[in-house]
Amino acid sequence: MLTILSYTMIACFMYMVMSKRMSPLVALILVPVAFACLGGFSSGLGPMMLDGVKMLAPTGIMLTFAILYFCMMTDAGLFNPLIKLILKCVKGDPQKIVIGSAILGICVGLDGDGATTYIITTAALLPLYRRTGIRLQVLATVLLLTNGVMNILPWAGPFSRAASAMHVDITExxxxxxxxxxxGLAWVVFVAFYLGRVERRRLGVIELGDDEGLHHFTEFRLTDWKFLFNAALTVTLIALMMLSIMPLPILFMLAFGLGVLVNFPALKDQKAVIGKYADNVMAVTLLIFAAGIFVGIMSGTGMIKAISGSLIQVIPESAGHFMSVITAFLSMPFTYVLTNDAFYFGILPILAETASHYGIGAQEMAIASLIGQPVHLLSPLVASTYLLCGLLDLDYGDNQKASLGWSIGTCGVMFIAAVAFGTISVFN
Incomplete structure (x- = not known):
């Protein structure tokens, strides 16, 4: 009964959001509460929801100060040289702009953090997209695909979880x-090429002046030493993130404090910068805490365990020889409806135990489990996707419909590559 209730709740949530009958914020709060009451869990709802909110509170704090930090750096002019370089290379050609978006996303995504990638990339490219008329959904789709692959780097969360759960060497x-x-990245560039070609046919090539598109970034001028300070502070921040020296929320709080003090020493200017981006901050933070209610109820009621058990039970014993293939395909829906922790530490070891009886090694299962990460980023449990939609002012449901097919395509290409390179065996 709980399993049916769990699947029905997820289907109802997606229907409400995609059909625009509820905003994601309202659906994240009311849908799980309604289904928890139907399941007889009303008496324990308060602690469940509070636990979920506490779980996502660090993420909410991190995104709050990350948005403020990178928006402040944008106003301070840190990204002006990068924007000038992009303008010089793309010259108003929508196809080149979209391909450049993918390449920039890959470069920035080397830090393994999706939120940082979205903030920096949208800050650099949003004026150019608005000036040329390219649909912002194209940028969102390309960045989601890019981050779906870069999220598998060793210093990103899913990779370390898979390696830990399977007890395999991270380097190997x-x-x-x-x-x-x-x-996967080659596929991302191809999709960017295709989507950019569609936009070029729709818009044509737009003539841009040498400095056009920079007017959003020149409100504050930097002296040389300030530019060097901001560049050094940002590089240090990203390096500390990759090395896990401190928790991310603390790093961004410290970086924002230092950055705003140096670039805007006057109190009125500091208030102006914070007030300028308050709407963006609130839109994202509210969604994060609402998602905490969703996660808290799913965990507290046992819905996550019910979904996990039901999915494992449908795998027939005769399919044991194909467990790595099955895991690769199941990793898409598994990581969509479950958190990464629930999948990698709860589901993957069970699948791997079954696979071991058929001679399938732990490393092969770890690789198979990572194939579905591009789809995971579209999960309602992933905070950074709400951030991306907020930064580009896109409807969450529309973004789901526009990006899901391309994300599944990324998983398909990565699976074919894994088979071609022999890291996943189709026949054992």
């Missing part, structure tokens, strides 16, 4: 994953 696992990731 990354060497095996690298060609698969390169194939």
């Amino acid at each position: 696992l990354f060497i095996e994953m690298l060609p698969i990731m390169l194939a």
Whole structure:
């Protein structure tokens, strides 16, 4: 009964959001509460929801100060040289702009953090997209696909979870994953080429002046030493993130404090910068805490365990020889409806135990489990996707419909590459 209730709740949530009968904020709060009451869990709802909110509170704090930090740096002019370089290369050609978006997303995504990638990339490219008339959904789709692959880097969360759960060497696992990731990135660039071509046919090539598109970034001028300080502070921030020296929320709080003090020493200017981006901050933070209610109820009621058990039970014993293939395909819906922790530490070990009886190794299962990460980013449990939609002012449901097919395509290409390189065996 709980399993049916769980699937029905997820289907209802997606229907309400995609059909625009509810906003994501309202659906994240009311839909799980309604189904929890139907399941007889009304008496324990308060603690469940509070636990979920506490779980996502660090993420909410991190995104709050990350948005403020990178928006402040944008106003301070840190990204002006990058924007000038992009303008010089693309010259108003929508196809080149979209391809450039993918390449920039890949470069920025080397830090393994989706929120940072979205903030920096949209800050650099949003004026150019608005000036040329390219649909912002194209940028969102390309960045989601890019981050779906870059999220598999060793210092990103899913990779370390898969390696830990399977007790495999991280270096060896990354060497095996690298060609698969390169194939995924090649697909991302191809999709950017295709979507950019569609936009070029729709809009044509737009003539841009040498400095056009920079007017959003020149409100505050930097002296040389300030530019060097901002660049050094940002590089240090990203390096500390990758090295996990401190928790991300603390890093962004400290970086924002230092950055705003140096670039806007006057109190009125500091208030102006914070007030300017308050709407963006609130839109994202509210969604994060609402998602905490969704996660808290799913965990507290046992819905996550019910979904996990039901999905494992449908795998017939005769399919044991194909467990790595099955895991690769199941990782898409598994990581969509479950958190990464629930999948990698709850589901994957059970699948791997079954696979071991048929001679399928732990490393192969770890690789298979990472194939579905591009789809995971569209999950309602992923905070950074709400951030991206907020930054580009896109409807969450529309973004789901526009990006899901391309994300599944990324998973398909990575699976084919894994089979071609022999890291996943179709026949054992």
